[in-house]
Amino acid sequence: MDQVLRMADFLAHLKQFSVTLDSGYDVVQESGQKVEFGERRRVTIVRPDRLRVDAERSDGVKVMTAFDGKSVTVFTPQTNMYATAEMAGDIDGAIIHFVKDLHMRMPLALMFVTSLPRELEQRSLSADIVETTSMFGTPCVHIAGRGENVDFQFWIPAEGDPLPRKIILTYKKETGQPQFWATFSDWNTSPNPPDSLFTLEIPKDAGRIQFLAEIPRPAKGPARKGGAK
Numbered sequence: 001m002d003q004v005l006r007m008a009d010f011l012a013h014l015k016q017f018s019v020t021l022d023s024g025y026d027v028v029q030e031s032g033q034k035v036e037f038g039e040r041r042r043v044t045i046v047r048p049d050r051l052r053v054d055a056e057r058s059d060g061v062k063v064m065t066a067f068d069g070k071s072v073t074v075f076t077p078q079t080n081m082y083a084t085a086e087m088a089g090d091i092d093g094a095i096i097h098f099v100k101d102l103h104m105r106m107p108l109a110l111m112f113v114t115s116l117p118r119e120l121e122q123r124s125l126s127a128d129i130v131e132t133t134s135m136f137g138t139p140c141v142h143i144a145g146r147g148e149n150v151d152f153q154f155w156i157p158a159e160g161d162p163l164p165r166k167i168i169l170t171y172k173k174e175t176g177q178p179q180f181w182a183t184f185s186d187w188n189t190s191p192n193p194p195d196s197l198f199t200l201e202i203p204k205d206a207g208r209i210q211f212l213a214e215i216p217r218p219a220k221g222p223a224r225k226g227g228a229k
Contacts, residue, residue: 001127003141004154007162008117018044018191019163019184023107026178034176044191045112048090050198053106065104067094068198074104080206102211108167108182123147132158135165136185149173163187 011017024038038058045051049069056062064075067087072094075082085102087094092113098104110119127145133155134140140155155166169180 001124001143001145003129003156003162004120004124004127004143004145005117007154007156007164008120010162011111012114012116014045014047014189016046016189016191016193018042018186018188018193020186021108021182021184023180023182025107025180026176028174028176028178032176034178041107043112044193044197045091046191046193046198047114049094050193050195051091051094051112052193052197064200066198066200067091068195072098072102073200073202074211075200075202075206080203081209082200082202082206083209083211085211104211107180111164123150124152135183138165140165161187161189163189 019042021041021043022038023041024036026034026036028034039055041053041055043051043053049067051065051067053065054062055065060078062077064077066073069090070086070088071084072087073082073084087097089097092115095106095109095113098106099109110116113119125146125148127143130142130144130153132139133142135155139158141158143154143156145152145154149171151170151172153166153168154164156162156164164184166183167181171178171180
């Protein structure tokens with residue numbers, strides 16, 4: 001567990017960084033079959049209050065997300081639609097707001113908050129070294145850990161900066177025990193991006209929509225047999 005906490009502490013204290021994540025995740029069908037989908041994300045962080053995520057799903061759909069300390073904006077070029085909301089504060093608060101309040105999908109969100117060491121300590125029951133192996137030409141320690149709801153595996157460099165190279169999460173209490181995996185590449189701990197990176201250029205003819213959590217829900221009434229519940 002020492003290597004995992006060292007990684008978490010190192011990430012939590014970085015003032016800025018950028019990284020590319022290639023990931024895949026299982027979607028369990030009604031039949032029980034698992035179907036894997038994937039995406040690539042380029043994440044750029046400048047603490048305390050700058051965040052940019054450029055994502056491309058396996059079906060080619062691109063989604064851009066930017067936070068500048070004052071507001072968050074999400075834009076999908078294929079549909080030419082965007083959503084924006086005021087959100088003053090730092091990255092930690094913004095990520096919590098993304099996930100819990102706006103119900104946005106943000107894989108590995110905990111990896112990007114400064115409370116990562118504490119979160120891992122609270123969620124981990126045990127962790128053991130499996131082996132030392134090579135990832136992208138770098139000798140890495142393969143660590144397998146267990147949590148109450150999620151088991152995890154990390155591949156962390158055996159020497160030098162403990163920037164993770166791969167992670168696998170197993171949601172063992174969900175139907176079919178689906179997995180999420182991601183490889184990390186192109187780490188840069190001093191990208192020095194311009195402020196303009198954190199402001200999306202939205203086309204003038206783009207349509208604005210609301211975040212799902214902002215849409216008023218109809219008052220609940222008696223459920224109809226055979227209808228939506």
